[in-house]
Amino acid sequence: MSIFRYVPRVAVLAAAVALAAGCATEKTRYGDERGVETVTNEFGSTDLQTIAESMARSMQTAPVIVAGNLPILTVQEVKNRTSEYIDTRAITDSIRSELQKGGKVRFAVDQSGLKQQTGEIDRQQSGYYAREQSVERGQMVGAQYRMEGNITSIVKQVRDTKDVYYKFNLQLWNIRNGLLEWSDEKEIRKTTTRG
Amino acid sequence: MRYAWISAAVLATALGSGCATKKGFEVPGQAFGCPIGDQKIASMEDLVKAKVVMEGSRTTVIPTEMRCSRSGDLLRIDANLNNDSKTVKRVSYKFRWIDREGMRAWEEEAWKPLMVYDNSNLMVNTVAPTNKAADFRLVLRSME
Numbered sequence: 646m647s648i649f650r651y652v653p654r655v656a657v658l659a660a661a662v663a664l665a666a667g668c669a670t671e672k673t674r675y676g677d678e679r680g681v682e683t684v685t686n687e688f689g690s691t692d693l694q695t696i697a698e699s700m701a702r703s704m705q706t707a708p709v710i711v712a713g714n715l716p717i718l719t720v721q722e723v724k725n726r727t728s729e730y731i732d733t734r735a736i737t738d739s740i741r742s743e744l745q746k747g748g749k750v751r752f753a754v755d756q757s758g759l760k761q762q763t764g765e766i767d768r769q770q771s772g773y774y775a776r777e778q779s780v781e782r783g784q785m786v787g788a789q790y791r792m793e794g795n796i797t798s799i800v801k802q803v804r805d806t807k808d809v810y811y812k813f814n815l816q817l818w819n820i821r822n823g824l825l826e827w828s829d830e831k832e833i834r835k836t837t838t839r840g
Numbered sequence: 841m842r843y844a845w846i847s848a849a850v851l852a853t854a855l856g857s858g859c860a861t862k863k864g865f866e867v868p869g870q871a872f873g874c875p876i877g878d879q880k881i882a883s884m885e886d887l888v889k890a891k892v893v894m895e896g897s898r899t900t901v902i903p904t905e906m907r908c909s910r911s912g913d914l915l916r917i918d919a920n921l922n923n924d925s926k927t928v929k930r931v932s933y934k935f936r937w938i939d940r941e942g943m944r945a946w947e948e949e950a951w952k953p954l955m956v957y958d959n960s961n962l963m964v965n966t967v968a969p970t971n972k973a974a975d976f977r978l979v980l981r982s983m984e
Binding site for chain 1: 911
């Protein structure tokens with residue numbers, strides 16, 4: 646008996662929720678892909694774009710890039726030492742695109758693309774293709790410099806405030822002699838407060 | 841008479857060196873190292889006016905100084921932003937790159953957020969992404 650006493654109230658409440666959900670119209674719009682994004686304080690598109698641009702511009706002024714005759718680079722891993730998931734490959738891809746468009750460097754195939762590269766050469770050497778048009782083994786060009794880096798973060802949180810600090814470090818190493826030819830950092834701080 | 845000639849020579853040297861101290865105008869088509877084409881730029885204010893574009897919400901943070909140099913064949917820019925208000929201001933900025941024909945030399949950059957403390961200056965600097973970039977505009981908007 647006592648349970649049935651609440652049934653009308655629950656029904657009214659459920660109907661109200663259903664109505665509210667039904668009335669809440671959803672709107673989708675295109676936005677500025679290059680605008681400042683502050684939806685949350687986790688790593689976002691603005692951080693990715695800012696880091697990529699800053700690193701690529703700085704690297705273009707490195708003496709080995711300025712003096713070199715289109716030096717050949719390869720991209721190695723950017724280690725994610727933050728507490729959140731960050732697609733570091735997206736950062737290095739953006740840096741590589743910006744540098745490539747800048748026209749001051751060339752890129753050799755990196756570790757992640759090596760399997761596809763050698764696979765294609767093997768396929769062309771399989772005997773199914775015209776020999777004169779097939780690429781030969783042993784013609785790939787090795788990189789002179791390798792690009793690697795890391796991203797770290799410090800997160801501090803109290804009741805209503807969350808502060809996130811990111812530090813992205815990128816280095817350019819001379820493969821032949823092991824010298825560090827260029828290095829730079831980009832720091833980002835974001836603070837979110839509630840209320 | 842001999843003293844008169846010496847005085848004239850000294851005066852001429854002084855005048856000559858006085859003209860040479862007008863920094864930034866040594867090279868035709870440049871002011872403070874920045875490309876100006878055939879624009880008439882007589883002061884830093886003129887240069888800032890020619891190179892800065894305000895978009896969207898206006899900000900009270902204003903560039904007060906701008907200097908350019910070359911890093912290899914790339915244009916390098918330093919711009920001083922000034923916030924003379926009593927509150928911290930948040931702005932975003934980007935550079936627009938223009939080639940010799942006046943066309944866009946590079947795709948639209950991402951807006952970069954910036955915080956400028958009250959009664960403070962902040963220097964933003966950048967390097968052109970390509971040697972095709974012969975000129976630039978600094979675009980600013982408020983994020984308040």
